[in-house]
Amino acid sequence: MxxxxxxxxxxxxxxxxxxxxxxxxxxxxxxxxxxxxxxxxxxxxxxxxxxxxxxxxxxxxxxxxxxxxxxxxxxxxxxxxxxxxxxxxxxxxxxxxxxxxxxxxxxxxxxxxxxxxxxxxxxxxxxxxxxxxxxxxxxxxxxxxxxxxxxxxxxxxxxxxxxxxxxxxxxxxxxxxxxxxxxxxxxxxxxxxxxxxFPEKDKRSLLHPYIILVIITGGTMGFITMGIFASTLSPLIEQSYDAHWSLFGIVIGAATLAGMIQAIRWAWDPLFAPMIGSFVDKSRNKNSWILVPLLLGGVTFLIIGRAESFLLLLITIMFFQLVSTSLVTITDTLAGDAAARSNPIKMMTLYTVAVDLGAAIGPLVSFIIIDLYGLSAVFYLSSMVMILVSITWIVFNFYTNQRVRHKNIINNKNDIL
Missing domain, CATH: 1.20.1250.20 (MFS general substrate transporter like domains)
Structure with missing residues (x-):
């Protein structure tokens, strides 16, 4: 097989x-x-x-x-x-x-x-x-x-x-x-x-900056997609949904609409997730692609926090569902690469704990913020988190590329000598 x-x-x-x-x-x-x-x-x-x-x-x-x-x-x-x-x-x-x-x-x-x-x-x-x-x-x-x-x-x-x-x-x-x-x-x-x-010299310890950053990104992914978004989707729709849509004579409420939106995501994942994964596989620099869902997610959450039109809100939510599929797929792929470069069991254990921790504290944080500052503040904060993590990746990629460039220059000089 x-x-x-x-x-x-x-x-x-x-x-x-x-x-x-x-x-x-x-x-x-x-x-x-x-x-x-x-x-x-x-x-x-x-x-x-x-x-x-x-x-x-x-x-x-x-x-x-x-x-x-x-x-x-x-x-x-x-x-x-x-x-x-x-x-x-x-x-x-x-x-x-x-x-x-x-x-x-x-x-x-x-x-x-x-x-x-x-x-x-x-x-x-x-x-x-x-x-x-x-x-x-x-x-x-x-x-x-x-x-x-x-x-x-x-x-x-x-x-x-x-x-x-x-x-x-x-x-x-x-x-x-x-x-x-x-x-x-x-x-x-x-x-x-x-x-x-990977040759043995390229193996990385669990304290390597790349592995730590992948684990942090996993926690962010769990916090945003499984914690914040999943727990606030129904109240978000209820806040703006003043229409009375119906299907076969049955009125569609906010909870039903939220469930349908989540179901659509699960239905398209078997198609889109492997496609996104294959696209990332063909890239020479997989690390750069994590910036796409993080930055798009940050911008999307800013729009969601300010959206007044329900139609705009619905379109933006569906777009974020696609971004969410990308974020989960790319983050899991990076975690798999990190596991292959280190101890697979220890790495995937730490990664899974980070994702679960983010998913667990997401609803708690979201409803505390809703109680104190309102629903929009949840999405503004989440947007800042995603943008901050993306900036961290940009800095990491910059210094990694600089190090590789410097190493190549030294190797070229040694070859000349």
Whole structure:
């Protein structure tokens, strides 16, 4: 089986694993009493606890992958995903559901880090961006299917039946894990080293400025796309949406419109993300391309913060969704390159923690700022963050190019002598 098919396989395994989590984001806020909850605040706790659990768990998962098989980690992850999804419909109690969400947090850390390590192991300098885009785009389909199909099926059937179906889907992928996932992390690390084409002298420590900057960019990406934007999209639309659009006689509210916008992003990611990744792969200087989504994102957020026309706001939001796809794909590609130049497991662990940390503190920061200064201030601050990170990349690239130029001059002089 080709490496590309293996990447597609691990992406689809990840997609199946997140079906229950995606479904819960749509169903729980509407049917929270059917889940045995007694207060609306419990909905927020259940939907966010898995992210906070990942912060201390991910380093332990990285340690796990340094000692045990990647395949074993993915198997455990799918088992945990199946059990947690089944629990959503069969455990009508806040505290039991809380444990199920903690279990899902552990499951996601295992499968996401295992998936990223698999992509790093199977890719090279010439296809890493394409593979990263393919992986991200395809596993995102699980979120799309979970939200749309999950919500529809719950309306037609029942919560226990739907969660059982999604849980069974996770069990079905078990045989494919043995065929698609590398048997052990040492092999993955060796394959990554062999495929990287970097001589030993070009290997970098985790304290190298390039690796630190990639990790910071990953945290920024999580903070902006998964934290700030995801948590403020609904109130942003509600603030400007005074029209009464309808579809087949059904009035489309702000929440529905926000969900449709997110669904569109998940639907186009399998097409655009690999294309963006392939384009970056062909570039001689991948570092420069991270400036494009960072600067475009910064400008877009400035427009969003000042937009008064709802049509302009909607167009700008959709444009940012495309920018967001680029930001995630390029940042993950740079992280994959950094992993190939250093210790893959340690690098991807640090990177994943940074992304999760940004995603976790994003909603907290956004609503504190909204409470103090208003919604527009959130986007102004986020714009400044992206522009600041892009300036840091510009400075880094400048000094790197200067160093290379200086080194070439010295080598030329030595050749003459």
């Amino acid at each position: 080709s490496d590309k098919r293996k990447v597609i396989g691990i992406a689809l395994i990840t997609a199946v694993a997140i079906l229950g989590d995606a479904m819960l984001f749509i169903v729980l806020p509407l049917y929270w009493q059917d889940f045995g909850l007694t207060a609306i605040w419990q909905v927020g706790v259940l939907l966010s606890i898995n992210r906070f659990v990942r912060l201390p768990i991910t380093p332990l998962v990285g340690l796990f992958y340094s000692k045990f098989d990647i395949r074993t980690g993915v198997l455990i992850s799918v088992i945990c995903a199946s059990l947690s999804t089944l629990s959503y419909g069969l455990l009508p109690s806040f505290w039991l559901l809380l444990l199920a969400r903690v279990l899902w947090g552990i499951s996601w850390s295992l499968i996401k880090l295992g998936g990223m390590l698999t992509v790093v192991a199977l890719s090279t300098e010439v296809n890493r961006g394409h593979y990263m885009g393919l992986y991200n785009g395809l596993w995102g389909l699980g979120g799309l299917v979970g939200m749309l199909a999950g919500g529809f099926l719950v309306d037609q059937l029942s919560i226990p039946l739907v969660t059982t179906l999604f849980s069974f889907a996770a069990v079905v992928v078990f045989p494919f894990i043995f065929k698609l996932v590398p048997k052990n992390s040492k092999k993955a690390e060796d394959e990554s080293t062999a495929r990287s084409h």
